[in-house]
Amino acid sequence: MALFLYPMERESYDSLLIRSAHLYQMKWMEFIDHLDCNLRYYSCFTDYIDFTFAVSRLLENYKTFDELLKGHTLYNLTSYFFNDDYKHKFYESLVSDTIQTNKSTKQRLLFRTGIWTSWQNRHINSRRFCPKCILEQKQKYGTTWQRIEWIIFGLELCPKHRCRLVYADPEKYFLTFDELTEYPRTIIDYSNKKPEFFMENVMAIVNGEVPPVDSGIIFNYIVERLKDLKLIEGYKTDKNQYTLATIKNYLLKILLCDYWGEEFIRLFFEDSYSIYSITRNLRSEVSFQSIYLSRWFYSLITILALSQGKNIKEIIQEIK
Numbered sequence: 001m002a003l004f005l006y007p008m009e010r011e012s013y014d015s016l017l018i019r020s021a022h023l024y025q026m027k028w029m030e031f032i033d034h035l036d037c038n039l040r041y042y043s044c045f046t047d048y049i050d051f052t053f054a055v056s057r058l059l060e061n062y063k064t065f066d067e068l069l070k071g072h073t074l075y076n077l078t079s080y081f082f083n084d085d086y087k088h089k090f091y092e093s094l095v096s097d098t099i100q101t102n103k104s105t106k107q108r109l110l111f112r113t114g115i116w117t118s119w120q121n122r123h124i125n126s127r128r129f130c131p132k133c134i135l136e137q138k139q140k141y142g143t144t145w146q147r148i149e150w151i152i153f154g155l156e157l158c159p160k161h162r163c164r165l166v167y168a169d170p171e172k173y174f175l176t177f178d179e180l181t182e183y184p185r186t187i188i189d190y191s192n193k194k195p196e197f198f199m200e201n202v203m204a205i206v207n208g209e210v211p212p213v214d215s216g217i218i219f220n221y222i223v224e225r226l227k228d229l230k231l232i233e234g235y236k237t238d239k240n241q242y243t244l245a246t247i248k249n250y251l252l253k254i255l256l257c258d259y260w261g262e263e264f265i266r267l268f269f270e271d272s273y274s275i276y277s278i279t280r281n282l283r284s285e286v287s288f289q290s291i292y293l294s295r296w297f298y299s300l301i302t303i304l305a306l307s308q309g310k311n312i313k314e315i316i317q318e319i320k
Contacts, residue, residue, distance in 0.1 A: 074152065
C-alpha cells in the first residue's frame with residue numbers, strides 16, 4: 001500500500017485498521033486479506049493484542065513494535081498480573097510469526113489474555129465511545145478514532161471527561177466513530193456501584209502509575225484475604241506437592257455482587273466458564289498463578305472487593 005495512516009493518540013490498532021480500510025474504500029475482510037495472509041482469521045479480542053507484530057511492520061516509519069504494543073493496545077493492563085517468566089513467553093509469542101514453541105503453546109499464551117464472556121457482549125462492548133472525545137477529535141483533527149480505554153471491560157466512564165461511555169449499534173461495527181455516533185444503543189445499562197472507583201484503579205495500571213507486581217505476590221494476597229473472610233475451606237496438598245485451596249464460590253459470588261452490583265458481575269460472567277467455576281480451586285504453582293491472574297478483570301475486581309476501602313496503589317504498597 002502506498003499509504004498507511006499514522007496512529008492517533010492512544011488509538012487502538014483495531015481503530016487504525018478500520019480508518020485505513022475506509023481510506024482505501026475497501027470492505028473489511030478484503031482489506032485484511034490485502035495486508036497479510038496471516039491476518040485472514042483476524043478477530044477482535046478483548047485486549048486487542050493479537051497480530052500486533054504483523055500490524056507493526058506496516059508502521060515501521062511511525063512506531064516501533066513496543067510503542068504500538070504499549071501505547072495502542074491493553075498490553076500494560078493484560079500483562080500486569082503476569083510473573084516475569086510468563087510475561088517473557090507471552091511477549092515472545094506476540095513478536096514472532098514462527099515462535100519456537102509449538103502452535104498450541106502460542107494459542108494458549110494468547111488465549112489467556114481473553115475474558116470469559118459471551119461473544120455478543122464482547123462485540124457490543126468494543127464499540128463504545130465518549131461523545132465529548134469524538135467531538136474534540138473531529139474539531140481538532142478532522143477525523144475520529146477509538147481510544148484504547150474505551151475497550152476496557154467494566155469501564156463505564158471516560159477517564160478524560162468522566163461522562164458515561166455510549167454503546168454503539170454492533171451491526172454498524174465497521175463504521176468510523178463519527179458515523180457510529182448516529183447509531184447509539186440507548187437500552188444498554190451495565191452500570192456498577194462504583195464506576196469512578198473502578199475507572200481510577202484500571203487507569204492507574206494502564207498509565208503505569210502502579211509498579212508491576214509478580215503474580216505470586218498478588219495470588220498469596222488474594223488467598224490471605226479469602227482466609228480472613230472465611231471464603232476458603234482450607235488447604236490440601238496433592239501428589240505433586242502443590243498447595244490447593246477450595247473456594248466457597250457461592251459466598252464469593254455474594255461478596256462480589258454486593259460490592260460491584262449484580263448486573264455488573266453477571267454481564268461478564270454469564271456462561272459456563274463463569275467467575276465462580278474458574279475459581280473452584282486455587283493452586284500455588286507459579287504457572288497456574290500467571291494463567292489464573294492473567295484475566296485482569298477478574299483479578300482486579302476480586303482484589304478490590306476483598307480489600308474494601310483500599311485502592312490498587314494502596315494494596316500494592318502494602319504487599320510490597
